[in-house]
Amino acid sequence: MASSSDSPGPHPRRRWPSVLLLLGSLAWIGLVAGTAVGAAWFVPEGSGLAGPAIALGFGVLGVGIGLVLGAVLGWKAPHGLLRAAAAVGVVLALLAAGLVAWRIVADRAERLAKAGMDVPLPPPAGFRIESRVSELDEMRRYRELTVDADAWTATWVAAGPESATCTARLIPDEAHALLRKRAELRQALDRFTSRCSPAGGSTTHFYALRESAPGQPSWEVAADFQCLQENSDLSDLHRILGRIPIDAVSHGRAECES
Numbered sequence: 266m267a268s269s270s271d272s273p274g275p276h277p278r279r280r281w282p283s284v285l286l287l288l289g290s291l292a293w294i295g296l297v298a299g300t301a302v303g304a305a306w307f308v309p310e311g312s313g314l315a316g317p318a319i320a321l322g323f324g325v326l327g328v329g330i331g332l333v334l335g336a337v338l339g340w341k342a343p344h345g346l347l348r349a350a351a352a353v354g355v356v357l358a359l360l361a362a363g364l365v366a367w368r369i370v371a372d373r374a375e376r377l378a379k380a381g382m383d384v385p386l387p388p389p390a391g392f393r394i395e396s397r398v399s400e401l402d403e404m405r406r407y408r409e410l411t412v413d414a415d416a417w418t419a420t421w422v423a424a425g426p427e428s429a430t431c432t433a434r435l436i437p438d439e440a441h442a443l444l445r446k447r448a449e450l451r452q453a454l455d456r457f458t459s460r461c462s463p464a465g466g467s468t469t470h471f472y473a474l475r476e477s478a479p480g481q482p483s484w485e486v487a488a489d490f491q492c493l494q495e496n497s498d499l500s501d502l503h504r505i506l507g508r509i510p511i512d513a514v515s516h517g518r519a520e521c522e523s
Contacts, residue, residue: 283351284339290354291331297361299327376516384437390414390444393475395485396506398424401469402490406507412443415477419509423521431521433513442505447474450498451482472502 303323308316338350394412398405408428410421417435422428435443470493473485486499493500513519 280339280344280347283344283347284335286351287338287347287354288332288335290351290358291335292328293331293358294354294361295327295329295331296324297327297365299330300324302327386417386435386437387440387444389416390440390447391477392447392481393477394443394447394506395471395473395475397471399469406510410506410509412506412509414440414443419513421510423510427523429521429523431510431513431519433509433519435509436512436516436518439505439509439512446498446502446505450474450484450502470503472499 300320300323304316304320307323308319312319335354338347342350392414394414396407396410398407398409400408405424407421407424410419412419412435417440418432419435420430420432422430467489468487469490470488471485472488474483476483488496488499493503510519
């Protein structure tokens with residue numbers, strides 16, 4: 266007959282699931298909190314690409330603090346307190362994940378608004394603008410550029426030594442500016458085409474409007490520096506087109522390949 270001392274005793278409660286949950290939660294909370302504190306208080310203005318690295322460094326420090334705290338609780342805390350701490354840590358970690366997701370969405374909306382991309386583009390307009398700028402223009406922004414007003418995209422050959430070909434979707438401000446300039450140039454067409462026909466190979470700028478709808482006036486004009494100075498309509502078109510590659514690259518909208 267088995268004695269009472271041979272009967273199995275109560276099973277010890279396992280601590281490792283709670284310890285793992287607590288360590289993971291505190292590490293994530295430390296990463297989020299440390300990165301936020303670093304970005305808010307320790308990243309100087311104008312730090313550029315170094316800013317995210319500085320903020321992430323504080324995030325790594327936060328991970329270390331979280332792991333140390335979790336290890337101490339996992340080692341010293343009673344089982345009941347450990348389970349409660351793990352549950353609270355999981356809840357706080359989920360809240361931190363929600364805040365990170367919200368911040369990502371808000372930053373994206375802010376970037377789109379800053380770039381003027383938070384409103385819809387106008388409908389397809391059925392025309393194409395072409396431009397070429399000679400290397401004699403030391404301030405040229407491109408060698409060749411084409412705007413497709415059906416897709417509202419711009420494609421250009423960069424003016425740099427690599428001559429990369431880039432494509433970007435226009436923003437609404439650019440599209441509306443081209444629509445207004447197209448209408449204005451229709452009214453001034455006879456005026457600037459009669460005065461912009463340089464002879465002797467002195468052409469530095471070429472512009473063309475290709476209308477796809479029948480009966481719409483297409484035109485092309487060759488110009489020199491004097492023509493641009495004397496014709497505000499054409500110089501405005503020159504300015505609008507010249508800004509497209511600069512803004513597209515600075516906003517991160519351009520896709521380029523050599």
